[in-house]
Amino acid sequence: MLKTNPRWKKAIRDLWLNKTRTLLVVLAISIGILGMGTVLVGYSILTRELQVNYMKTNPASATLWADSLDRDLVQAVQTLPAIQDAEARRLVRARVQMGENEWLPIDLFVIDDFQKVRVSTFKPEQGAPLPAQNEILIERVALPVLKSKIGDVLTLKTPNGAPQNLRIAGTVHDPGQAPAWMEQRAYGYITPDTLQMLGELRSLNELKIVVARDALNEVSIRQTAYELKTWLESSGRRVERLEVPAPGEHPHIRQMDSLLFLFEAFGVLAFALSTILVINMIAALLAQQVRQIGVMKAIGGSTRQAMSIYLSMVVVLGLTALVIAMPLTIWLGMRYADFVAGILNFKIYSYEIPTWVFxxxxxxxxxxxxxxxxxxxxxGSQITAREAMSDYGVGQGSFGRGAFDSLLGRLRGRSRPLLLSLRNTFRRRGRLVLTLFTLAIGGTMLIVAMNISASIDKTVDRTMSVHQYDVEILFNRAYSKQQIEQVIGDAPGVTRVETWGQIKALPVRTDGTHGNEFSIISLPPKSEMLNLEIVDGRWLVPGDQNAIVLNHGLVAELKERDPQLQIKAGDQVTLGVNGKPTQWHVVGIAREVAVMPRGFASYDYVANLTGQAGLARRVGVRTEKHDAKFQKQVLGTLEARFESAGMKVENTLTLAGYRIVIEEHLMIIVAFLILMSIFIVAVGGLGLMLTMSINIIERTREIGVMRAIGASGFDIIRVVMVEAVLIGVLSWLIAIVLAPPTSMLIGNIFGTIFFAAPLEFAISINGSLLWLVIVIVFAPIASFLPAWKASQLPTSQVLAYE
Incomplete structure (x- = not known):
């Protein structure tokens, strides 16, 4: 049919005769499909497989912390009608030695029976599936973080024990945990006997349950969990607290969905820009074939028939691009899913792509x-036969009539080629606008990606600046403030010390149930170690009673679990402290980036409330130097002193290490933003190449005139290349105007996804300069080949060009 249908024959013939333009447009559409399709295919796989991984672990519906959980109790709980599965465990926050004065946090999951793991399961991967005493299994992603391998010996230290050596017996895959490389935290799995050997009580205190009905209904789960709490307390056990996570939802699913949506927006933009190239090509082809349309009209052709020819061309372009791009899009989408699954630590069980994606x-x-x-x-198809026959190929005489055109005409100077390039740039105003749009958007996205990187640096810098200490130490229990200060004494490198208290609190809901536990840091209102940014209300002042400042992470978490809740300065909140409900007045909300949800209160008030006057659990230390090496050195000295004094350290933090944790969360994402912007830049570059190719074809006879009056091939090439550079520079000017507001918008989205707060706004001068260099270098390259070909044609041939 295609061979006999004259419309299809003409469409395919015209595309073939304009191979360069056809190739550029097909390539642009293919890149657009590739950019959008890769993320779309990856998104369809990742969102499904992350949930599959999570649900395969049989995640706990709720966790209750209670005293002395044994196997008999667990079996009794499993017989309750409302409970489907139950298992007792313990979580111990420990540290593993990485080098001299260098420790890394490690979460130790104490498993009663590794052969009967029923709730929040994990799977053995390499090495021994069961650890013996003095052995440990390590989560697979944590192994590189520990810079270790199976068979190596780790030195661990728990809050109440002395350093002990454990051999790595094997690895497990636990998709319910955040990636170790991102958190800069390892995960280990041990038996109660090993825990006892480490210096801790071997008893288990976490009861993880899976409910038997309404497993995705949080209200129903909470009701069941509180009924179980009452049942446990009736047996004489004290239940310290309980937590209910979002039912059936991986802890990172919302962040991943939001992030993939942002990436998909980049891909859609690349595809949208590629369609502009189709507009440019078709408009140019119509302008070039005006007389052909006129002939068709003269012999009886209709507007509909003319339109069908050119629409056929577009169909061929789109289908050709699909045939080229689809297989690569599917392959890249799968590899993209592998990449994201690898960094987020879950497996792809199926690469099936839903029908809706295709x-x-x-x-x-x-x-x-x-x-x-x-x-x-x-x-273009509306033109009459008379208008078409009188067309001479450079427009309908409109250029030169406007005020701007007249201004260009009055320009004078020594460089006539430059003036010619300048005037030619604005001859086809519509085409120029489309070309500038595609190129400027590409530049904008590249600059935005680099601005986001600068914003992250600025956000991290600001986060570091609010912490006026270099080392923070958390003890396993409260010690005398005076004793802490005496032990530190005149330690070398220490310039200032400030002690803080810490208590645990639970949000109390209106129905009497509790939210998830968080810490309240009690410190002097005029603290010299912490200078948080207050986004609502005020900071603590001397004499404050039951006043609390919440960080924005805690506010965001509370709102996420209860969308109807609106917390602001001036509100009253009920918090469970030491098992009793207490009333607190929210005096302020502070911005804290990459910090666990927590609150701040006056030391004196909290000490009186809890009976811990003169005691502290945390100490902030300011050092003489602020580099990572010096901070670790001072920390090692202080730990040795506390150890000698019999004071147990639970955890430590250096500001340099804290910075690494934040940056590890973000830099891979920034790299991917830059990669997605390159897709858009590529489409913009192809747009410039297409525009210059079309411009040269349309001006073929003019080039012949220039050759006839003495212009050399070099003069012609120079005029065209300068025109391309002018377009590139104009796109750069537009990009640097569009980039700041776009950067602010994406920075707000980006920051909210990861930190529940916008990123600090920053401009990357390097980004703007890089885009300027790219357009100045690329524009001449994009225009050289068609300009050179035109300059080599004989004068007689170009003057006769139709």
Whole structure:
């Protein structure tokens, strides 16, 4: 049919005769499909597989912390009608030695029976599936963080014990944990006997349950959990607290969904820009074939028939791009899913791509170019036979009539080629706008990606600046403030010390149930170690009673679990402290980036409330030097002193290490933003190449005139290349105007995904300069080949060009 249908024959013939333009447009559409499709395919796989991984672990519906949980009790709980599964465990926050004066946090999961793990399960991967005493299993992603391998010996220290050596017996995969490389925290799995050997009580205190009904209904789960709490307390056990996570939802699913949506927006933008190239090509082809349309009209052809020819071209372009891009898109989408699954530590069990993904890609790849080209085709096909026959190929004489055109005409100077380039740049105003748009958007996205990187640096710097200490130490229990200060004494490198208290609190809901536990740091209102940014209300002042400042992370968590809740300065909140409900007045909300949800209160008030006057659990230390090496050195000295004094350290933090944790969360994401922006830049670059190719074809006879009056091939090439550079510079000017507000918007989205707060706004001068260099270098390259070919044609041939 295609061979006998004259419309299809003409469409394919015209595309073949304009191979360069056809190739550029097909390539642009393919890149657009590739950018959008890769993320779309990856998104469809990742969102499904992350949930599959999580649900395969049989995640706990709720966790209760109680005294002396034994096997008999667990078996009794499992017989309750409302409980499907139950298991007792213990979590111990320990540290593993990485080098001299260098320790890394490690969460130790104490498992009663590794052969009967029923709730929040994990799977053995390499080495021994069961650890013996003095052995440990390590989560697979944590192994590189520990810079260790199976068979190596780790030195661990728990809050109440002395350093002990444990051999790595094997690895497990636990998709319920955050990636170790991101958190800069390891995960280990041990038996109660090993825990006892480490110096801790071997008893288990966490009861993880899976409810038997309404497993995805949080209200129902809480009701069941509180009924179980009452049942446990009736047996004489004290239940310290209980927590209910979002039912059936991986802890990172919302962040991943939001992030993939942001990436997909980049891909859609790349595809949308590629359709503009279709508009440019079709408009140019229509302008070039005005006389052919006139001939068709003169012999009886209709507007509909003319339109069908050019729409056929667009169909061929779209389908060709789909055939080229689809296999690569699917392959890259799968590899992208592998990459994200690898960094987020879960497995891809199935690479099946939903039908709706193919429907979207085929629909957009075929339909979007048609819709984009429909109007210019309709408009070009409306020309009458008389108008078409009188066309001479450079427009309808409109250029030069406007005020701006007159201004260009009055420009004078020594460089006539430069003036010619400048005037040629603005001859085809519509085409120029489309080209500038595609190129400027590409530049904007590249600058935005680098601005986001600068914003992250600024956010991290600001986060570091509010902490006026270099080392923070958390003890396993409260010690005398006077004793802490005496032990530190005149330690070398220490310039200032400030002690803080810490208590645990539980939000109390209106129905009497509790939210998730968080810490309240009690410190002097005029602390010299902490200078947080207050976004609502005020900071603590001397004499404050039952006053609390919440960080924005805690506010965001409370709102997430209860969307109806609106917490602001001036509100009253009920918190469970030491098992009793207490009333607190929220005096302020502070901005804290990459910190666990927590609150701050006056030391004197909290000490009186809890009966811990003169005691502290945390100490902040300011050092003479602020580099990572010196901070670790001072920390090692202080730990040795506390150890000698019999004071047990639970955890430590250096500001340099804290910075690494934040940056590890973000830098891979920034790299991917830059990669996605390159897709858009590529489409913009192809747009410039197409525009210059079309411009040269349209001006073929003018080039012949220039050759006839003495212009050399070099003069012609120079005029065209300067025109391309002018377009590139104009796109750069537009990009540097668009980049700041776009950076602010994406920075707000980006920060909210990861920190529940916008990133600090920053401008990367390097980003703007890089884009300027790219356009100045690339523009001449994009225009050289067609300009050189035109300059080599004989004068007689170009003057006769139709």
């Amino acid at each position: 429907a979207i890609l085929i629909g957009l790849g075929w339909l979007a170019p048609i819709l984009a080209a429909a109007y210019p085709i309709y408009r």
